[in-house]
Amino acid sequence: MLRLENVTKRYGVGAFGGRTFTAVRDVSFEVAPGEVVSLIGESGSGKSTIGKMILRLTPISEGRITLDGADIRGFARGRRKEYYRRVQGVFQDPFSCYNPIFKADRVLWMIKEEYFPRVPRAEWDERVESALRAVRLDPGAVLGRYPHQLSGGQLQRLLVARALLLDIRYLVADEITSMLDASTRIDVLNLLADLKTRGLGVLFITHDLALGNYIAAKTVVLRRGEVVEMGDTEKVFADPRHPYARHLLASVPQLHARWDGEQEERYGGCPVHEDAAAPEADGRAGPGRLVEVEPGHLVACTGPEGGCRVALARGGPAAAAAGGR
């Protein structure tokens, strides 16, 4: 189980880091083996930062991330490889993931050098071949080529193959399809679904709701670094409660609809405090706190800035000002 507990990330900004910017605020969710969780949010919502924290590429400011109960901060220095043997990532831009002056299969060779220095060459070649076949790549077409000689889809699948060479249990897939064209995109998505059936936990980071809906069992909607709604994908997609999630779903272009110039509908009100379905939530919730509105479906209070009258009344003008960051 890969679990995030109240994870917060702050960056120092300004000349001497005097001011701080909170990229991720108090985020908690988990990814189980054999489960695809999609993390949905607009640009700048902190979704890639979460991916980077899980991959230990950026330090966590507060809270903790655990892998099977062990804090991942413990996998420092000598134990770093131990962690990366189990958790791997694939990034958005396949062209930027390859050092342009070396051949593309160097990413696979790096794995051998670091993790399997004693494996004989012949056996390693066999492993590479089977990993490539698992991602439906023809070994002859990709080995020994330079990155610019391969397509984005091939490069992206080569990166997944690289992850498969290790005995990974969790994969962070950060926008891995956004640089691909539509036909290769579905291939890569099916590949992820395939990995899921092999017991791999996948965190699928995307801004594309349709893709999230396609493969994920659970959905986490992120806005400005905070989780606004999360739960089983069917429940979140069928009955979005938070105004932002509703807005997000309503703004997906439909295949058979055309833009008609109509103004977007305003969704008002706090889903926690003004929704009759969850009146008992009143005592527990503050701005940004998640409340379970039905089994397996959590929604956040919008807080004063979102127009929640309860939060406004309770916190007064001071809280409203603090919330209106």
Place this chain on the structure above:
Amino acid sequence: MTTPDTEPSGAAGTAAAPGAVAPAPAAAAVPRGALAETLYFAVRNGKLLGGLAVFTLLLVAALAGPLLLSGDPNAYVGLAAQAPSAEHWFGTTHFGQDVFAQFVHGLRSTFYVGAVGGGIAAVIGMVVGFTAGYRGGLVDEILNALTNVVLVLPALAVLLVINAYLGVRSLTVQALFIGLTSWPWAARAIRAQTLSLRARDFTDLARLSGVSTWKIIVREIAPNMSSYLFMTFILLFGGAILIGASLDFIGLGPTQGISLGLMLNNAAQWNALHLGMWWWFVPPGAGITAIVGSLYVMNVGLDEVFNPKLRET
């Protein structure tokens, strides 16, 4: 160097450009592969070859000359203030020293200062630049502060102070001093390059592969800027020679031996210009100009070789 397109892919793209002007077979002959392609353009670059020829000629003179003209270059070997002749190719000084012997020995000292001073500066610049650029954060701030301090250090004043303490100064001390004071711009330039390369995903991927920090810098980042590093070294080399000559000329040079800057210093002190002894100050001046000039012309040539956008048809 900042986008993947300008790397080999871009190089391959523009490699076909000569074909537009040159006969078609020449374009077809451009070899594939980064190294072969670089060599292909290197041996066809006039600036690079010209600079290299002048530089090599002077280097050979510096290495071989003192062996053939063994003995003390400062010895009094002939009549004073003789114009160039068959016996003394570059004439003699006010004291009857052979100017040609001084010139080849001086060349050797000059190359020595360039190589050692430039080398030390390049090593410090790379270590500081790579570390600051890659590690970032507090390490970056500290190293940056250090770089800026050394950058604004008045080298001349420091040297005067050092002179007061060191009675005898050797070439090595001079080279060390130059190396220790001339690295900051290199560090800043390398830091900036490292910052941009570090932001690329392949360094993250290398980290995910468990590759150690130094291995990432040496094997992922540095190869991407190898041409840049090479040119940095050339500029530091030329710069060290110039600084060395200037220090010699104002009398802060080595107290023993000879160098091109010391020759100029002597010539100026004994009024060679007013006495019409042009053979005393022209060779060292021309020598310094030729070395540094050839290095800078080579630098421009290398820039054209490494950067596809600058390649002429």
